[in-house]
Amino acid sequence: MRWPRATAPAWPVHAATAAAVVGAGAAYALAGPEWRPAVYTLVSVLPIVTLLAALASGHLPDRRPWLLAVVGLGLLFAGQLIFPGWVNEPHLGRAQGSALDLTQSTAHMFFLVGVAAAVRRRASADPGGIIDATLFGLCAGGPLWEWVIQPHLPAAAQPFGQVLLLADLLVLCGVIGCVVRIGMMARPGRGTLGYLLVTGVVTLAATATGTLASGSGTVWSTGLMMVAYLTIAAAPLHPDAPAITLPVGAGPGAGRQRLGWLAAALSANPLIAAVQVLRGTESASLLLPVGTLLVVPLVLLRIRHLSGQRDRAEQTLAYHATHDELTGLYNRRHIAAEIDRALAEVDRGTLDEVTILLCDLDGFKPVNDRYGHPAGDAVLRAVASRLTAAVRREDLVGRLGGDEFLILCRGALGPESAELTARITEAVRAPFPLAAGVVSVGVTTGMAQAGPGRTVDRDVLIGLADAAMYAGKAARGRDARPHRDDAAPASR
Template identity: 55%
Template sequence: MGWPRATAPAWPVHAGLVALSVTVATTYALAEPHLRNAIFALVTAVPIVTFLLALGAGHLTDRKTWLAGVAGLGFLTLGTVMWPDWIPDHHFGSAEGSTTDLLMASAHLLFLVSTASALRRHGHTDPGGLIDAALFGLCAAGPLWEWLIGPYLGPAATDLGMALLLSDVLVLSAVLGCLIRIGITARGARGPLGYLVLTAILTLANDIVAVLTVHGSSVWTAQIMMLAYLTLAASAVLPTAPLITEPGPAPAGVRHPPLGWLGAALCANPLIAAVQAIRADGPASVVLPVATMIVVPLVVLRLRLLSVQRAAAERTLAHQAHHDELTGLYNRRHIGTKIDEAMHALDRDELAEITLMLCDLDGFKPVNDRYGHQAGDVVLQTVAQRLSTAAGPHAAVGRLGGDEFVILQCGGEPVAGRITALLREPIDVPGGTVRIGASIGSATARPGDDRESLIARADAAMYAVKARPATPARAVA
């Protein structure tokens, strides 16, 4: 089976989904009761066939993620075949905690594994956004349960059945929030993600409708569930479906919700519990303890993420404050601090000798003129790396600006000759290979010297070398 490229139009899929949905809903409503079960079972098989065909054709590349979803769909179809009266006889929505409920919960668990696998990939680029979205979804599940589901459960509901139904609502709400967040950031996959969002909304709506119509007709429940199956199948058919599990870089400018909104959302379930306690007209809801057990770890994880991000930002700012952005060497201000510290150590006899070398590149301007500034940046970065290598781990190397560098050596063997030799080696730049030289002037600190006088003597020595017509060499002051 051939699948369209990612750039192919999506309207045929949209049109086909609308036509198929109308046909299925109408046929189910008009069919005899004994035929409705067959129609429903056939619809549950549509996404299974679609996913398997897409996997077989290579359209869906992340096999493990989609196969877990197919396994969950298989469980749902199996339950429909084994217990065809689950929906017609209103067992779905009664929260009885039966074997069928357990099977359906297992199917949803497999869907959770499949969804988590896909969300995990997006979590690398937007972990905080996904946690916030899951928290909003979980907080929204409380009012849904308290206002639209819990009060309408009949006498057949058991503790196990309510726990399964509640977990279904909580998981679907959290997944829905995450899918919406991914749709905001992963713009290329908005088509299939939109169908997945619609699937989650229809499934949540189906849980509510099943409870509200438990004493009425089951046609609405079946129709909504079939629409959820069809939208799920459509998500795999769209040309951009592979992008669901192949996230790109997070786009710039995507913001997190204000903390005030997140705090208000977290207050939803405690507020429900407070209202129940004030009214004292019924037993306390199970939503608060269950939702809290899920929400608290997510909040702790979010705080941990914020702490890690803040620490990383502080390290980055500290590095940027002390280092040159292009070369990674110490910047002018920090190398000045290093020289002052070395001079104080020399005055206290903690160091035996301090040598300061100023290095000015020869032949750097023609590189910029001929090959461009990008090539010039490559030369400066290469020079910085070679200076650090030649100076050794116990020397401090900085960039004063432009093509001027400084090396602070505290004792040890002279390195100016080694620096000159390294800098003369060819450098590959975009467009060709270049060679540069260097004029190096050095000065050794004397008792009573300060930073300015030491730099001035090294600078005078460097210009004395640069004034010579011969090959640049080292000068000592």
């Protein structure tokens, strides 16, 4: 089967879904009680067929969320096969506590897990927003239960059935909140998300209808369930279905307004339970424990996410406080603190020597002038990488600013100092391939050392290295001048 591309029009899917809803409704209305279970069964198996076909064709690249949905639909289909008579009997929203109720609640839990798996990649930039939306949906189910569902439950409702029904309502509300948040993040995938949102809302409406009415209400709740099946069957057929698992940027920020709504949502169930206790309602104890069992894991996950955000922010701040933004080397502040620490160790006798090498690039300004600052930045980053590779593992490399770098060596270098300087010179002088062309720069290195008995501070040590570096530049300048014997004869 050939599936439409993401750029294909979606109206054929909408038209087919509308036609299927009208056809299924007409068939169910015209069929007698003995044939209605068959009509319902055919409708309930349709989303399993479309999902498996979409997965087999490769239309849905991220398979796990959809496979979880197939498992949930399979449970509902199995319940329909085992208990076909419930279509003609009041069942939805009646809190009977039967095996069918348990099957339905378990299936909806699979839908919630499937939606969570779908948004794990899509919401990688905003996991906190998804958790908040799910929490808000779960907590919004509390008023629905206390003010709409629970007062109209039949007298035969079982305690276990009420727990299952309440958990089912809260899970459906959580799915709806999660789907709404995903749709707010980016436009791609909104067509499929719209179908999933309709599925959740219609399923919730079917449950509420089954509770509020009996007799003719059974027909309405069953009809709404068929609409839910047909809309979830249309979701994988939509051209943008693959996009709902693609990562997107963060949606609206988590400001004070959203945190305020979250606080209000988390307060809803305890406040409702408190009001019921004050009024002396016997069922007041049901909402709080069941709602808490579902909400607490998400709250803990949100706290863990916030803690992780704080830790990452602290690590980022600590990194930027000690590292140069352009090159990633240690910055002037950190390298100065390390020099002070090393000199203190020398004074205490725990370190035998400190050596610093001050490196200044030669010919760097013409690179900036000819190729621009982006090329100059690329050269500085490459020099930083080469210096890091040239020094010893325990040496520290920092950037003082501009084209000046400093290397801190702890411990006596001895003869290795000349080898280290040679490695640095050779590494930096190698050509740099840039997009605009190949450039070359040189480097002049000034060395200064401090050992036991030499009382110097950091500024003096850097000043000695700076003087040695400029002496090297001056010496190379004299060497570069032509000798008198080599000079061209003066014109007469």
